[in-house]
Amino acid sequence: MVWWLAATVLFGLLTVLFAVGLPAAFAFFGINVVGAWVWLGGEAGLVQMIRNGVVSISSFSLTPIPFFVLMGEVLFHTGVAMKAIDAIDRAIWRVPGRLAVVAVVAGTVFSAISGSTIATTALLGSLMLPEMLRRGYHPKMAMGPIMAIGGVDMLIPPSALTVLLGSLAGISISQLLVAGILPGVLLSIAFVAYIIVRAVMDPRLAPAFEHEAVSGWARWKPLAVYVTPLLAIFVIVILAMAAGWATPTEAAAVGAVATVAVAWIYRSLTWAGLMKALMGTAAISGVILFIIVGATTFAQILTFSGATNGLVEAIRAANLAPVMVLGTMMLILLVLGCFIDQVSMMLITLPFFMPLVALYGFDPVWFGVLFLICMQLGLLTPPFGMLLFTMKSVAPREITMQQVFGAVTPYVVLGMLMLLAVMAFPPVATWLPKVLFGK
Helix, strand or coil: CCHHHHHHHHHHHHHHHHCCCCHHHHHHHHHHHHHHHHHCCCHHHHHHHHHHHHHHCCHHHHHHHHHHHHHHHHHHCCCCCHEEEHHHHHHCCCCCCCCHHHHHHHHHHCCCCCCHHHHHHHHHHHHHHHHHHHHHCCCCHHHHHHHHHHCCCCCCCCCCHHHHHHHCCCHHHHHHHHCHHHHHHHHHHHHHHHHHHHHHHHHHHCCCCCCCCCHHHHHHHHHHCCCCHHHHHHHHHHHHHHHHCCCCHHHHHHHHHHHHHHHCCCCCHHHHHHHHHHHHHHHHHHHHHHHHHHHHHHHHHHHHHCHHHHHHHHHHHHHCHHHHHHHHHHHHHHHHHHHHHHHHHHHHHHHHHHHHHHHHHCCCCCCCCHHHHHHHHHHHCCCCCCHHHHHHHHCCCCCCHHHHHHCCCCHHHHHHHHHHHHHHHCCCHHHHHHHHHHH
16 A cells, blocks of 8 residues: 555544544544554554553653642642742732733743643633632733643643653653743743733723732742642753753652642641642543553554655655644644644654654754643644633633633744744753753
8 A cells, every 4th residue: 555545544533533522532543443453463562552552651760640630630730830820929019911910920930830721721810810800800811821821830840641642752851841931931931011001002901900918028938838849840850851850750759749848837738639640640641641552652663664764754855844734833833733632643743753854854852842832732722722712611600702712812822922932942942951961
């Protein structure tokens, strides 16, 4: 079978399974069964598929995922997150569009200690959205920042999806985690700047209201008590990896233990809260690992069918400029992000993209950050952006899906600009890893 026909059959079947609503894990499992029988040698191919599944989730590089998820679950289920929000609110109460800015700043802090994007959006949405609407904030000004900063959670470590991307793509997980920091922080700053400018230009979007006047140490004490320890955990995790003191798994374990310890010191840790955090960690990690089972076999089937090598050779023969190839890959990711989840994006595209990255000599860490930004945008783009539905689930009933789409649009534009900036200036992504790792 020629390579293009094999690719058409595989992706055609995959499209049909997605169209009928089959979850990604089961869709890829079905494709793998058919592909293993056809291209891997019948019954022997099915045995190989089972072996691939066992090997894929036995990888030591995947063990940071549950630890990173646990950090976020403990943060949210113990109430420590709410104390941090109050502390940030007290520190910046004079800023225009204050509550929207608090959502971005608090979300950025949570991103530095949480591995769960959806949890960040759900928490900020349920806690801050009702208060912003009660204070007269326009729904777009209230919902947009919460959804946007949830997407940034993917860029700022720890991030379970970053670990998964590094593992599937063969990119250094430590360097990829660090590489997302600068783009993520710059994106958060851009969000804050946009909110302040919009609030100054049209005060009706974010009406000012009376706030308890605080000054001196009373203003900054909650920030030091409730936010500084969270940032310290983030710094410890990153420095442990950068200095070579710990592997990503060991650093993640230290971060998880430190997060539990901080919650205990604040007297916020209860057995009920800890059990909810552990159950949430098991559920999220189980879903991710179950999907990974299908990744290795799917990539192997694409290789044995000739689809991967055929596409690479076709592009090589076309003599396309590297920037055109890179732009096409980013466009594919942006389009896919409108319709499928992030893990499916990785499973579908990485078997084709990583050989092209090697062929054209792209820096894999730089490409990984571009991939992460595209996935972050996929969380926010209609019609199936995951964070859009998360926001709708916690918003009041009168909020329509059209209002949710409208609220996130300016932040999608800012994300696109960040994607172009990283494409045009690779050091935005590669400078920090080179400084910390010397590579």
